Amino acid sequence: MAADRLPHIVLFSGGTACRSTNLALCTKPVRLTRIVPAWDSGGSSKVIRESLGVLAVGDIRQALMTMAHGEGRAGDVVKVCNARLTSGAEADARTEFALYAEGRHPLLERMEPGLRGAILNYLRTFRAGIAADFDFRNGSIGNFILTGAHLAHNSDINTAIFVFRKLCDVAGHVWPSTTADGVDLSAVLNDGTPVAGQHRVTALAEGEGKVGIREIALAAGGERVAANEAVLESLESADAIVFGPGSFFTSILPHFLVEDIVPAIARNVRARRIFIGNILQCRETRGLDMGRMLDIAAGLWRARGGADVRPFTHVLANRQLLPFEKTVGAFAYLGTGQLEEACARIGAEAVIGEFEDPWQRGHHDGEAVADVLSSLLPS
Structure with a gap:
């Protein structure tokens, strides 16, 4: 099949978290576009x-x-x-x-x-x-x-x-979601504490992480953060639009804050919209679970122009095998929480599987994730 006729997967991601998924997708008969942050400050x-x-x-x-x-x-x-x-x-x-x-x-x-x-x-x-x-x-x-x-x-x-x-x-294509220079990410914790800079948000101290993040914002010298035209074109032709894996508050969710990104995603009603949950909690998401993260993402989606279109059609979650909290190093596994209820509220299908790499605890098995993504592509 000619390259331009292959299914097109657009992957909103950060850096290392989606590496194994990216590598595995490169072996599939698909066209791949990565959309990455432009607000790294470390x-x-x-x-x-x-x-x-x-x-x-x-x-x-x-x-x-x-x-x-x-x-x-x-x-x-x-x-x-x-x-x-x-x-x-x-x-x-x-x-x-x-x-x-x-x-x-x-x-x-x-x-x-x-x-x-x-x-x-x-x-x-x-x-x-x-x-x-x-x-x-x-x-x-x-x-x-x-x-x-x-x-x-x-x-x-x-x-x-x-x-x-x-x-x-x-x-493969790689585009920043905005071409604006000097874009800065900031957050406000649940106790009202401001945190300026992506590198500070992603490295919250344990106490700050337990307080949790209430909201995030993007700014570019007082100007609106406009979308990269190349990204909007990619979203128009996508067969699947994938969010994650990656840092929820600094690498995935901020893309919704870029002007016109959410409406562009919503206009492509044919594409699958797939959220991939992380394997572990991180400094940004201590105490959160998949169900709560979906509610946060859906709230921001609606606020940014998603209207009545559901933000995700499918949600990939790692299977929870134990009734207690298990940790790898400093972080616990990301629980599913009220996942089924959260999926029902947004009209998404939960796809629960064993997505952890058997050789690297806490990391995704890229092949397993890529196989599921391929199976969800529209025929």
Whole structure:
């Protein structure tokens, strides 16, 4: 079947939580599009955002690298884009970056001239844009290349992603849900405490996590957070729109806050809309269960223009085998709670299965999830 005739799955996700599902879907006869956050405010993305005032590229780059892995791309370009600088001395990190930016790294020296020239152009554009005291430690070369492409192409992140995909020979699509620069996520806890920044929300202290999150918000310098046109086009052609797995309050739910995203999803009445529950609770969701999470998502869906269209047609939940709370490390398994009742309220079908990876406790079995997603595609 021609690639453009294959079923199209659009996956709203964060970073590592959906990696196994992404990899498994790459082996299926489907077209895959990842929609990722653009409000990451930690790690390498934070340093780049603060230096250049651009949108966060870390989740975009990570998703593209996952696509590359799933599609079997392991050439020198992918190795360069997946490289990370030393986290040791700042001077050492600067020296290591120079190896790449000046074309002296062995991976670049043996690369085809056209590819090497494009990468060097983007790295040099990035270097020209940052301050002299930029901290390169633990920086991602892929983030630097993607940011350089963003700057080189008139701050058009979609063009930068297109170029990055071509460099890495990646077929799958990855888009941020908004192209706006400087988008910030914030939350208010149930006791009224404000928490500013995605990196702070996703790393709530144990006490804050037990208090729980009352609401979240997105802002972009006082302006509305407009949807990426590429995302709206993807939603229009989707056969299945999947939410998760991933951090509920920072990687999944905030997409509903982007202007026009919820109405675009609602207009595609033919597509399956599938929510994938996490295996474990996390710092954001201590004390919550699947039933309560569905109610929260449905409330935000209606508030953002979902009208009478049900937010989800199916909900995937990991089977609960024990009558008591079991933990893996610091976190308990995510309970189903009043799942059947919550599904009945929104008109969704609960699909309960054994979705935990038998080799990695607390993680999804990507093959099991991908098999169910494939079975739910409209005929």
